[in-house]
Amino acid sequence: MNKNKSFFITIEGGEGSGKTSNSLLLKKYLESKGFKVLLTREPGGTVAAESIRKILLNPKSKLTPLSELFLYEAARAQHIEEIVRPALKSGAVVICDRFTDATVAYQGFARKLDLSLINKLNAAASGKLIPELTIYLDINPKTGLKKAKNLDKESYGVSGDRIEMESFEFHKNVRKGYLAQAKKYPKRIKVVKTDKDINKTWSAIKKEIDAKLKIKNV
Ligand SMILES: Nc1ncnc2c1ncn2[C@@H]1O[C@H](COP(=O)(O)OP(=O)(O)OP(=O)(O)O)[C@@H](O)[C@H]1O
Ligand SMILES: [Mg+2]
Structure with missing residues (x-):
């Protein structure tokens, strides 16, 4: 594919599923193939959004489900406008560690907030930006x-x-949410099991990326 065509990839998964490790591998791989790559994360990626991230992850923060949802969406709105859109406009591949599917899984399936509200806020905060490819790293929540x-x-x-301090039940519901999203959007979301070793996980991810970006390995 044209190396200057923008492309939006998101990496999703529960706690400790390998999102950060595999996003880094993906960045290096795409750079080695000549793509311009921006790796970023949610919540975060800008000064304001990183401050919101601190509130969200601090075990001392008391947050109702709704205020939690608004904070995630506030961080998203800022991050999309300030970082993601300009990078896509410049022709880069953007890899984002967590995005709108995480809100459906965590605030929808686990916190039990209304899914139609979440979908509306996701669309508003992202300006209706939909990833071209989402890799969902599926791990047993216990592991x-x-x-x-x-x-x-x-x-x-x-x-x-x-978030990690939430109950096991909560994390099982997060996984249910992700799997439901993957079932709903099978073309966009590819499920990769990460219970195996890191090399096997990476080659499964690489296979999906090569197919989508039409990268030929000779
Ligand atoms: N496929 C894999 N198989 C085995 N171990 C892995 C795999 N992927 C990552 N790991 C290891 O699992 C741990 C968690 O990985 P990582 O920090 O990338 O996950 P994460 O999804 O970003 O977690 P968090 O939710 O804490 O941000 C690390 O020690 C990493 O080296
Ligand atoms: Mg991480």
């Missing part, structure tokens, strides 16, 4: 949470951010 919490402990001395 994922363990990984995520252990990593937090190593880096910050605490085990778990505000």
Whole structure:
């Protein structure tokens, strides 16, 4: 494909599913193929949105489900306008670690907020931007949470951010939400199991990317 054609990819998954690790591998891979790549994340990616992220992840923040939803959408609106749209306009491939499917899974399926409200706010905050490809990294929530919490402990001395500290039931519902989205949008969302080792996960992702971006490996 034309190396200057913009392309929007999102990486989704539960806690500790490997979103960050695999987004980095993906960035390096696409750069090696000559694409201009921007890797970013939600909530975050701008000064204001990173501040909102801190509120959202701080275990001391008391948030009602609705105020949580609005904060995610506020961060999204800023991030899309300030970072994602300009990058796409410049012809880059944008890889975003979490996006609108996460809101459906976390605030919809796990927090039980009205899905039609979430879809409306997602569309408003993103200016109706829809990813051309979404990789959903599917992990057993038990394994994922363990990984995520252990990593937090190593880096910050605490085990778990505000979302990771939610119940096992909550995280099982997050997974249900993602799988429901994948079923609803099978062309856009590709499910990749991450229970296996990192090399196998990466080659499954690479296969989806090569097919979508028409990259030929000779
Ligand atoms: N496919 C995989 N198989 C085994 N381990 C993996 C795989 N992908 C990532 N890991 C490891 O799992 C841990 C969590 O990965 P990572 O931080 O990328 O996940 P994440 O989805 O970004 O997590 P978080 O929700 O905390 O942001 C890391 O130690 C990483 O090296
Ligand atoms: Mg991460």
